[in-house]
Amino acid sequence: MSEIPGDLKFLKSHEWARVEGDGKVTIGISDHAQELLGDLVYVELPNVGDRVEAGAASAVVESVKAASDVYSPVSGTVVEVNTALAxxxxxxxxxxxxxxxxxxxxxxxxxxxxxxxxxxxYAELLEEDDH
Structure with missing residues (x-):
């Protein structure tokens, strides 16, 4: 298992948030989540300008095994998306x-x-999941 960066916060559904300090928060999925999903083949991201709601599905990651919703940990307006993932x-x-x-x-x-x-x-949650 990889190191969990100390500057992140997590949802139980394995999304992470990094507070950037300028009123913005970067969102992603945890290393644990990508391991469970396997090789990702497609990512559907929100559009810049979209409003996301905390706890609501905001993106989809698809692997050879399954498609999985990504839930937004915060409410707000999308100001940037990682277009390289397409x-x-x-x-x-x-x-x-x-x-x-x-x-x-x-x-x-x-x-x-x-x-x-x-x-x-979050590390404790992952340990509980392993048992």
Whole structure:
């Protein structure tokens, strides 16, 4: 299992959020999630300008095994999407916490991030899943 970066917050459904400090939050799926999915072959991202709702499906990642919804951890407006994933969805498999980010949201309620799991709590959740 790879290291879980200390600057991320997580949902139990394996999405991560990185607070960028300018009212924006970058969203992606965890390394654990990409391992469960296997080789990703397609990613459907929201459009810039779309409004996403915390807890609602905002993107889809598709692997050779299954398609899986990605839930937004925060509410706000999409201000950037990782267009490189259209041609190289496997970037998520290779670098889930780096180049494999999905989209950036301008957050309406910054406190929503505080309700997410910190890296330690997320690691504990993964350990429970393994048993």
């Amino acid at each position: 041609d190289k969805p496997e970037t998520i498999n290779e670098d889930a916490y780096g180049d494999g980010w999905l989209y950036v949201v301008e957050v309406e309620e910054p406190d929503q991030v505080n309700e997410m799991l910190d890296p330690d709590a």
